[in-house]
Amino acid sequence: MDIFDYDNVLLLPRRCRVDSRSECDTAVEFGGRRFHLPVVPANMKTVLDAPLAAWLAANGYFYVMHRFDLDNVAFARSMRAQGLFVSISSGVKPADMAVVDQLAAEGVGADYITIDIAHGHADSVRRMIEHIKAKLPNTFVIAGNVGTPEAVIDLEAWGADATKIGIGPGKVCITRLKTGFGTGGWQLSALKWCARVATKPMIADGGIRHHGDIAKSVRFGAAMVMIGSLFAGHAESPGQTVEVDGQLYKEYYGSASDFNKGEYRHVEGKRILEPVKGQLADTLREMREDLQSSISYAGGTRLQDIRRVNYVILGGDNAGEHLLM
Ligand SMILES: NC(=O)C1=CN([C@@H]2O[C@H](COP(=O)(O)OP(=O)(O)OC[C@H]3O[C@@H](n4cnc5c(N)ncnc54)[C@H](OP(=O)(O)O)[C@@H]3O)[C@@H](O)[C@H]2O)C=CC1
Numbered sequence: 001m002d003i004f005d006y007d008n009v010l011l012l013p014r015r016c017r018v019d020s021r022s023e024c025d026t027a028v029e030f031g032g033r034r035f036h037l038p039v040v041p042a043n044m045k046t047v048l049d050a051p052l053a054a055w056l057a058a059n060g061y062f063y064v065m066h067r068f069d070l071d072n073v074a075f076a077r078s079m080r081a082q083g084l085f086v087s088i089s090s091g092v093k094p095a096d097m098a099v100v101d102q103l104a105a106e107g108v109g110a111d112y113i114t115i116d117i118a119h120g121h122a123d124s125v126r127r128m129i130e131h132i133k134a135k136l137p138n139t140f141v142i143a144g145n146v147g148t149p150e151a152v153i154d155l156e157a158w159g160a161d162a163t164k165i166g167i168g169p170g171k172v173c174i175t176r177l178k179t180g181f182g183t184g185g186w187q188l189s190a191l192k193w194c195a196r197v198a199t200k201p202m203i204a205d206g207g208i209r210h211h212g213d214i215a216k217s218v219r220f221g222a223a224m225v226m227i228g229s230l231f232a233g234h235a236e237s238p239g240q241t242v243e244v245d246g247q248l249y250k251e252y253y254g255s256a257s258d259f260n261k262g263e264y265r266h267v268e269g270k271r272i273l274e275p276v277k278g279q280l281a282d283t284l285r286e287m288r289e290d291l292q293s294s295i296s297y298a299g300g301t302r303l304q305d306i307r308r309v310n311y312v313i314l315g316g317d318n319a320g321e322h323l324l325m
């Protein structure tokens with residue numbers, strides 16, 4: 001198996017089929033809805049909050065609300081009141097099951113539920129999927145996080161409608177240092193490995209440092225790409241603003257950090273400062289333009305055309321050209 005990551009793979013251009021990049025369509029269908037981009041801000045407290053979730057939903061973008069210090073049912077009610085789709089995160093504890101029960105009992109429901117725990121290849125996730133499917137059979141269930149084909153096979157067999165791939169590639173992640181496990185450093189090839197067996201959509205989660213990494217994720221099988229650090233630090237981002245030597249930064253911390261947990265137990269995340277960026281809408285516009293360009297380099301007009309390109313691995317033992325025959 002080739003081992004590579006975002007920073008040592010490049011995609012190879014094919015003959016252009018458009019006269020303008022504006023002819024390239026970045027839209028994606030995911031869970032029965034169509035979104036402008038195959039991109040979703042990470043479900044983290046310093047990346048999005050309820051107003052940002054509502055803005056994303058109202059403007060044609062996918063979102064997954066985080067699950068920390070939040071009343072999921074109240075959030076779902078408020079999105080419904082605005083006529084917007086509901087996409088929440090869940091753990092696997094009795095309180096999380098009770099949220100599902102309440103959403104069902106009140107008839108609020110949820111369009112998407114992302115079961116999001118550190119080690120998603122677990123019986124607790126199987127039980128949670130079964131619980132959601134029993135109480136809210138029309139909800140699209142995303143389950144994770146995992147990093148192996150065996151896990152993807154199991155989650156799909158247990159009823160997940162999509163899987164989320166990435167153990168430890170995140171910018172504020174310290175899982176590989178603390179535990180010795182993960183896909184950090186080879187996330188893109190882990191995605192490729194999982195794509196061999198996946199029969200349902202996969203979300204590539206973590207490790208995106210440049211807009212071109214979105215196209216690379218799509219090339220290796222992602223239907224959707226979850227991004228934390230690139231979205232943290234915007235004017236609208238919920239992280240606290242901090243001034244250092246006259247420079248403005250916003251905090252970005254891991255969901256398994258002591259900053260998020262409020263205590264130092266089972267810590268697998270850290271806090272960093274992201275330079276303050278500008279408006280989120282401007283970043284999304286630039287991402288869309290860059291992805292339109294990626295599609296044109298792929299010789300296509302639609303997102304899926306990126307899947308057909310060849311690629312090279314730069315440097316190291318796995319270096320070489322990989323051609324689709
Ligand atoms: N993508 C990644 O690499 C990682 C992401 N995270 C993120 O941090 C957040 C908090 O995650 P998490 O701590 O799982 O959430 P929770 O604190 O909600 O824990 C979920 C449940 O899973 C159990 N659990 C957690 N880790 C393991 C494990 N390694 N083996 C067996 N059981 C486990 C917990 O029990 P107990 O605490 O008693 O073990 C708890 O019952 C999530 O958003 C998650 O996605 C965290 C780490 C890695």
Ligand SMILES: Nc1nc2c(ncn2[C@@H]2O[C@H](COP(=O)(O)O)[C@@H](O)[C@H]2O)c(=O)[nH]1
Nearest residue numbers: 042170171173206207228229254255256269
């Ligand atoms: N190991 C940990 N991973 C975490 C933690 N909090 C979030 N995450 C994961 O990171 C991505 C975002 O990655 P980025 O490279 O785009 O910044 C996020 O979606 C989670 O999967 C954590 O505390 N520990």
